[in-house]
Amino acid sequence: MASRKSWRRGGGRRPRISTQWGTSATSRLSHFQTKQPRTAPRYKQPQEAGMVSSTGRANGEPMKLSTHFRREEFACPCGDCRASHDPVVDHTLIEILEDIRTHFNKPIAVTSAFRCYRHNQEVGGKPASQHLTGRAADIIVRSRPSEEVFAYVTERWPDEFGFGSYATFTHIDSRGTKARW
Numbered sequence: 001m002a003s004r005k006s007w008r009r010g011g012g013r014r015p016r017i018s019t020q021w022g023t024s025a026t027s028r029l030s031h032f033q034t035k036q037p038r039t040a041p042r043y044k045q046p047q048e049a050g051m052v053s054s055t056g057r058a059n060g061e062p063m064k065l066s067t068h069f070r071r072e073e074f075a076c077p078c079g080d081c082r083a084s085h086d087p088v089v090d091h092t093l094i095e096i097l098e099d100i101r102t103h104f105n106k107p108i109a110v111t112s113a114f115r116c117y118r119h120n121q122e123v124g125g126k127p128a129s130q131h132l133t134g135r136a137a138d139i140i141v142r143s144r145p146s147e148e149v150f151a152y153v154t155e156r157w158p159d160e161f162g163f164g165s166y167a168t169f170t171h172i173d174s175r176g177t178k179a180r181w
């Protein structure tokens with residue numbers, strides 16, 4: 001697996017910027033570069049996060065994010081928003097998921113990842129849900145009970161990230177602070 005540093009660097013590609021919100025690509029890009037450095041707090045306004053594809057890849061290019069995960073697995077299920085075909089996915093989230101995949105050596109099903117505002121409301125998500133920013137995934141590790149997955153991640157990363165234990169899945173997010181439920 002690549003180092004955390006090289007994940008973050010994103011291969012040096014420029015972010016791909018959507019103009020669907022009515023501002024020019026150029027002004028948006030300069031805004032992104034000046035106002036959203038990589039050292040900024042991890043939480044971004046969801047609208048803003050939704051504008052930037054984390055790898056800068058356009059439609060039609062390879063959708064593989066890492067050894068075991070493809071971008072479409074993180075798409076918004078609504079089928080109606082930009083994130084339903086080109087979801088934002090946080091690199092650190094992928095690092096966490098690859099670690100879990102390696103530890104259990106079992107396939108991981110992503111049951112819910114990126115959600116647009118509307119879909120998040122429809123499924124009763126929290127208003128500031130990490131699913132809105134591409135930093136969260138609800139996962140099932142094949143033939144492993146969810147409590148075992150939760151026990152592993154909370155021991156592996158005791159002081160950071162967000163982990164939620166549910167009967168049938170485990171919520172994983174790469175927020176910059178620690179949260180457990």
Ligand SMILES: [Zn+2]
Nearest residue numbers: 076078081116
């Ligand atoms: Zn959507």
Ligand SMILES: [Zn+2]
Nearest residue numbers: 136137138171
């Ligand atoms: Zn979740």
